[in-house]
Amino acid sequence: MADTAGSSLSLFIWVLIIGVGVLYGFWGGHIARNCGLDYWIGFIVGLLGGLIGILVLWLVGRDRIKKNKPVPERGQPEAGHIRQRQALKVCDRCGKLVESGATFCQYCGAVFTSAAS
Ligand SMILES: [Zn+2]
Numbered sequence: 001m002a003d004t005a006g007s008s009l010s011l012f013i014w015v016l017i018i019g020v021g022v023l024y025g026f027w028g029g030h031i032a033r034n035c036g037l038d039y040w041i042g043f044i045v046g047l048l049g050g051l052i053g054i055l056v057l058w059l060v061g062r063d064r065i066k067k068n069k070p071v072p073e074r075g076q077p078e079a080g081h082i083r084q085r086q087a088l089k090v091c092d093r094c095g096k097l098v099e100s101g102a103t104f105c106q107y108c109g110a111v112f113t114s115a116a117s
Pocket of ligand 1: 091092093094105106107108109
């Protein structure tokens, strides 16, 4: 009697441990997938490592995202591009880009009535 109760209790604990482990596995897999890693690597790390595994995955993932993200942003000279665009305006007559402060178009000679525009 006591033996059966004990084994069912330990079975319950095992199910609980495995259940929580699987939950951590799904969580780890989700984190891994978000940062470009294999889902099952995250699953196994979460399953075996639990909360520590999740923490490690999160740190690794954050590090990967930090390393990967700034590269395309740094590659495009966005700020310089905007600054250049602000200093230019389109000529109404020929459609070419001229300096916004210019009083006449250097391509077609059209006179701009308002240099500020
Ligand atoms: Zn022009």
